[in-house]
Amino acid sequence: MVVRYQIINVFAALLLLTFTAVVQASQFDARVEVSMVSLDNPYRVIPLPSSWNYASGDNPDWRLPDFDHSGWEQVSTSITVNDLQFADWTGIGWFRLTIDADSSIVGHPLSLEVITQNGAAEVFLNGEQLYEFGRVGSIPAEELSHHERKPRVFTFKYPGRHVLAVRYSSHNYEYYHERGLHAGFRYILQDANHHIDASFEQTRVFTIYQAFFSGILIVFCVVHLLLFLFYRRKKENLYYALFTGSFAVLNFLNYQIGFAISGSQVITLLQFQLLLRAATIIYFMRFAYALFYEFVPKQFWVFTVIMLSDAVYRAFFSLNTPVYSEIIMDFILLAFYIEIIRVVVMAVVRKKEGAWIFGFGIALFTTCQAIIILINYDLLAGIQELYGLTGTIGLLLAMSVSLSRSVALTNKRLASKLIEVRELSQKTIAQERLNQQQELDRKILELDNRRKTQELEEARKLQLSMLPTRKPRFDGYDVAFHMTTATEVGGDYYDFSNGQNGSLTVALGDATGHGLKAGMVVATAKSYFQTFAGEVGNLDLLRKISVGIKNMNIRMLYMSMTLLRLERDHIKITSAGMPPAIIFREKTGEIDHIILKGLPLGSKPDYPYCEQNISMDEGDTLLVFSDGLPEAFNHQRQMLETERIVDTFRKSASLNAHEIIETLVSLTASWTDSGPLHDDITIAVIRKKKNGQLTSAVDATQIV
Template sequence: MLDQTAARSPPTLVRWCGWIALCALLPGFARPPLAAQDGSRPASSDAAFDLVLVPGSSADSADGTPIWWLHEEGRASWQFRLEDRPPWRQPARVSGLAEGWRTLEPASTEALDEVIGDRRVAWLRLPLRVPPEWRGARFALDIDLAGAAEIYLDGRLIGLGGRIDERGPSGEGAVRWAGSLQLFDLGPQERQEIAVRFAPQPFAAMRWGAPSRGFELVVGELSAMRARTDRLRSVIVAMQWGFAGAFGAQAFLHLALFTFYRRERSHWFFAVLACTVSILVYLQFEALLPTDPVVEARLSLWWQTFLILALLALLRFSYSLSTRCGPALFWLVTAIGLGLIVVRLVRPQVNVFVDFWWFPVLAMGASLRAMVLAMRERRRGAPILATGLLIIAAATAVQLLLTFGVLPSPFGEIAPVPYLGVLGLTLSMSVYLAKSFADTNRDLEARLVEVQELSRRNLEQELEAKEREMQTRFLAADNRRKTEELQAVREFLLSLLPRSLPDFPGYEVAAEMRTALEVGGDYYDWRVVDGALLVAIGDATGHDARAGAMVSIVKGLFTSWDGKGDPGVFLGNANATLKLMSLRSVLMSLTLLRIERDEVVVSSGGMPPPLVFRHARDEVEELTIEGMPLGALHQGPYPSRRFTLEPGDGLLLTSDGLPELQTPGDELAGDDAGMLGYEKVREALVEAARGASAASVVASMLELVDTWRQGEPPSDDVIVLAIRREEREERG
């Protein structure tokens, strides 16, 4: 057995996965390394460096011979120098090279980091005692390291791992894995020495399964080493296809479920997640196989890319389970993830899981938040899926703690525990599917019980709907009939209004009616009889054919009046006539006046008071005349008032629709606060009548109507009738 001072490093990802696979599938191979024939024992699992020998002289070396570690507890460990000098490749027994070397105690990752620090390159050496049967024999060397190394035996270069330049390990390919055999010959002498020029990989470039900033040398005869490499490869390939196939099967299952039931989009997103993880696992194990450094760098690039995509797929799957998740956080995390992919493509030396460790935490936190919202929505099966998501979140957290050395790994390495977390999520998804199918069957049974009841109710509802439809058609037909009747009444009432202005010398007369949406009974008329101008303005109650009949009767009475006598007497006689007709609560408010030369006689029953504009004083007089609407009570003559109109004076007659005009908002609220009122009408008349014609006064008052109603039609008909005595009569 060789004499050695090496200490064992943490096992790689390959051996960790191998322990799982062998313990589960091949228990006969899952045994710890046996003691060496000379009494040496395996090293502790927390060391930074290993030198391993697979002896080809053993009878069972090709079929399961355990690895023999060149180490004995209590012996001297590796010696190191922190400067980079080529002569140190020579053995220490050469004169002048034995001084200044220090022993690395303990041979651990922490000790290595402490002594090397920020230095690029260090030299380490290990003296050996070679048995006679091995002197001059050809051996194979397998190097497993994180960084780059040159291995010398008594000054001869026997192995290379990566490439060292002035900046340290060169390129991503500097991280090498076990399985690349390099042949060399042991020397003929008993005492020989291994020297290693080593450039540790920066921590940011570390990956799962790499030795913790150290190296491992495995030595053995070629046949035994090939047998070991084949076993290593078979374990990796088996686990590669096993894990990738398991996740691929889950992807296929949920893709099929989504294909046949597209409403459940969570199946699609979980299929994307499982497919992404399947590719991720395949790339992970593919990188463990002996390969070209350039290919290995590309695999690492794609692996970290799919790691980000897997986190984003997990986030999207979680968001598909809740309807209350806003898209802002999802798109923020997605943008960050895509940005990290770009950073990884531009700067291959960046390790996303280490340099940007907060991104997995952010993605997992957003996923947990979405799951909590789904549980608050009481989505069916959300607690089951939340359990799986908590498993993968816990696995990711443990992986981060292992990566940064906060937690010790039970296998002495950075274990890929997130894969176990994804398996937990897959298991919870399977339980969710089983529960969903069971709940669906129960729901179907309950629905079948309700079918007959629902069918009966549906029949009753159809009959009720048919009956309502007939009623709706009847009401629609009745509404069309009434609308046509009201339109006929409107046209009839408008036909009763005069078509031209009166020709009465010395006076201007203008009138206009602004109609409402509903039919009203507003009415105005004039006649010139024996040199006198007779004017009537009124408003019948109601909005139907009875109002039209009332207006028609009053127009007939007004047309038959000869204009002689007092207007109040005419109103009294008209009231008596209407009472005899028994028109059933249909009343007629009416103002009647007669103008002869400059004298005006006016009488009114229930109409707004006439307004007289005095040109000389620039003021408005309000003529209040008490009287009941026609058809209300049996009474004698109505009171009358006499006054004169000087040149330039004017007279304004309106229906109650003008002073009682309301704004649209107050009209809907039933509030009288927005009513125009008589005072505002008087103020508007003062402004409009100064030197203006009768037509201008009417236009100004109607403009007031439009302004007050804010462009909407009035709720009641508005009549504005203006009379003005011309000023030229006085000059003549």
């Protein structure tokens, strides 16, 4: 309907030119004939001539139909700059037009349509005032310019001559001329019913288009502005919001011109349109760069300066732009479209995210704008509004699809993150519960450890109380013991007992494991040893101890043991699972290993253990130890082993028993770097004294 209304104006202008030529043929009277035949055209209009009889000044009698205006000059009602050469325009004057009404049109409702008016007017028909458009003033302060948009109905009451007189003022005519507008008016007659319908339809269509397109753009503006406020790193949302916002206002003003009621309003709206058009183009380009560029290229600032300079110049200095300036501006816009296409193509080639979606919308929009330019230069036929609408909707739809895709991807990522958070929360809660349970278990274990530590300490005291507090004395022999425990209650054991026949029985044992159970085995072994050592031989004593341990019915509890029965010049030795004893012969300087194989006690009581009788000459030394000594580890997880023990023993064999033990203890401490032991170490040294040799000075066993 907007296009239809514009076609009406074009058609009316053509008819006006025709009638102008006819009227100008008359030297004295501006006249037009009207009839129903005159309304017989698609738009039901009767053009009025552009030149009317005119007189400068103000006289109320000039409205009267009988006033003779034959002496008035004929002047165009548009009051352009060229018209001022033929008219004495001082800001107010009268225009008169003679209308010959045919009888066919008498009584038919007509309306006077204001095509344009940049001033104030009082319209009289046959001396009677029909309308008042604004307020006519003799001076500028009294004038109120007004462009009437509503249909005003009147009828010719009789056939024949009628006079249409217009009292018109436009004191700001220079202001309009400077901005490329005329200062006068242009009227046409139109079928009233048709005019009312067309005016209503135009208002309806303009309002719908104005609200619909501006509303859509505002929605996009608000949505993207909120997206930017929620996530400021996405600057493209800000520039798209500025683009759609300025475009929305530009679209609104474009239709608002059709509702302007004065020339000054039209000029103001045109000025805003020029500035907003530049802002829209600038924001559009900045939006495109923000999509695919990390930094703003220099050409953007060049375009910005050119667009703003042109907009300011046109808006405030010359609304009536020369043709060559329009051509330059069109070339600038063409360069702008080419740059946008280049940006999109490069983004597609580089496979930027969402480039195809944005590229489609931008390509469609720029293509439609290029077609509009070609239509302006008559290089292509078509309706500009249709291409403008297509390009705008295409761009908005592309952005809508992109926005929907972005929101969908964001929701998908958020859903995934929520699942991760939920799982993490569940794991955290489970971990907290586990930590609480572990803390509770730790406290329970700590209390239990305290209890066990106390029990073990008591067991240790009991264990130590079962060990000899002094070393044995036996004529002709120097005997010394040493024990280092790995835990509070050691599994190693040593003891001695003097027999009724004057012999000395020495026991050195190693219970499996450590702790309280090992202590129980030691206690059992000691009980049997002290009971039967003086009554039975070594082999019977081993069997009795083995039976006693077996009868405890505790799984995996055994005890290795070496029994030594010392007599004047020999020693009887029996072993059950202990390391070989080592004897140093002073006369020859040789080392002998006494190997007696046998199962640990408590495993098989009837096992056939062996006994060996060893002669002892003066200076000979016998070394017996538990497996904790050769199996002592250093920091490199290397064992001390028997070879190093034998070497140290050979070098210290000339010393007394206590000094030999101290040498072996020093070897162990050096090897382990005084670190913690993994097993108990028990050492017994028995040396056959020479005549006159003193016994070890220390009269006690060593327990560490």
